[in-house]
Amino acid sequence: MMNLALPNHALLHKLVAACGMLLMLALLMVLFPETSSAHGYLDVPASRGLLCKNNVNTDCGGASYEPQSAEAGKGFPNGGPGDGHIASAGNTFPKLDEQTSTRWSKVPMKAGPQAFKWQLNAAHATTTFKYFITKPGWNPNAPLTRASFDLTPFCQVDLNGASPSNYYTTNCNVPERTGYQVILAIWEVSGAPTAYVNVADVDFGGGSALPAPTNLASTAVTDNSVSLSWASIAGAASYQVYRDNVAVGTTTSTSYTNTGLSSGTSYSFTVTAIDSSGKASPSSSVVTVKTTGGSTTTYPAWSATTVYVGGNKVSYNGVNYEAKWWTQGETPTGTNVWKVIP
Template sequence: MTDQVMVPSKMPKLKLLVLTAGAMFMVIACSLLLADRASAHGWVENSRSDLCYDKVNKNCGPVMYEPWSIEGRGDFPEIGVPDGQIAGGGGAFPALDEQTQDRWTKIDMKGGPHTFRWDMVANHSTNTWDYYITRKGWDPNSPLKREDLELFCRYEDHGALPPMKVYNDCFIPNDREGYYVIVAVWDIFDTVNAFYQVIDVNLTIDPSQPTVPAPGFPGDPDRFGDIPQWVSIRPYLEGEVVLHKGKVWKARWWTRGQEPGTHEVWELIGDDPGSPTDPTDPTNPTDPTDPGHPTHPTDPTDPGDHGNHYPAWDASKVYTNEIVSHNGQLWQAQWWTQGQEPGTTGQWGPWQPVNP
């Protein structure tokens, strides 16, 4: 009788190797996706989504598992997310956009100084931290809109990486009581997106605090001039204008860390327009302009001609995030682009309209 030796087929081993490799690939891919999803996310303590996460707010949808992921288009309110979708980051979490007087748990808060805290899953280069509050007389039973909001606090980070916990000192308007909504917007520096958080508050007036604080209070959004101060850590693109040591400078090309006045990348434009006129040389007070002949009031500079403040689009120029004027409309580049005419690239193209 001949002994038979059973030779195992190689196919099962091959299949096993393929299956094993496929499984490993899926694990790695999922890990990368989750890591990317977790990057640059954060949320505000006691926000609507935070209370969903803590199961205080009910029927919130998937945001109860990821209150840090409410991300939408940045540059709010000029661009940003649509009206009616502000709380949910542009439709990503529609349950958050439900708005009635009694829908959400409210946090007790007084007018006056208040510190907002952001908790980061992972930080990201930051443009601004903005805080808005609903106006007196807003309708709490209507979807949240831009026209409902007024800016009361701002911090600028100029592209810096924030710590894992961010604290912003603000002054809550001390002239209203009852239910109000605060909208916090973390605007990212090196993408076109921002993270949105809303806080439902039951406000009371604090008689020990002023109704309106003195200018320059912590977070005062009016403390910034029309021309920003030069910041060493911030990158600047060609054409950007800054203030430094009482002078106005314009970048000739991309630059970072090169101080105006010490490097040829900066072109001197002139003196700070906000500086007061020399009080020792006033206009002759004995020879005023004749008050009977004012400048003709029917011929002002057209306030709607916003294109005068921005350069015209140039087909030969590279754009990354600049605003340009083209065919009577302002446009902002969403990413690197050259030769693609604004208004012809469609909804998902590199140019998006800007409404001043």
């Protein structure tokens, strides 16, 4: 006579439970498809997390590796990350919540029309981009809370479910401020409870009595580095160095070497002095320096008496420039009528 084996009921129950979990995960992926792939960060002005990734800010924890993952709930200020955990996107990267006037490098900012640019790893359907700024008189030495910010966005772009480009720009009118401020930038994804939360530490200037550093000069140049020096400023606690308007380092001395550069490439540098409260002086004059190496093209030397029109190319102090429009007697700097070219 044939014996029939009865099923192992315990094993059967485990299989049923496992299938149920898989079904639930599949359902969540259908309902919230954006949450696993829609990542992004504020590129301009550079966010606190991006400056961590670029080694301008230090001791940042996980933000140094994936600033695009600062994810929290939607709906700020009514929802979203809690007070004290705004910069970390609800404790995603706890180190980013550390807040003092000198903890983070600052990006230069001016009131008026400014472009805010996001790098989106996946440009999914979007509800809105919105931007908040700290109030005049906020306390830079206390954790960021809703009380720190003007809770009416100074800029908001509603996409109503449309998908932005992977490098998306919003043009905003930034309100008047002085000194150190924090801009809170939020990208809310459509069809999911998700928002990507970035803060940018910005400096409007005008908040410090310190004068702009003077005598900024290049003291040494290699294929991949530029060394700078400048005159000491009485009362300065530190100095911040900018390359092409992006902060690249802070030092307490009057010299700095910027490494990791490309050979045969021109870079523009400025320096600000930072006082003990974290407020920055106006920027120094621009110094444009070209690294050695690489293939180079030499153009006629610039002359103060020659008339130039758009497209004319010259060399000045070892750097090549192209005129944007008619000019005469205007020294090439890369920040005026003359633009730096290879």
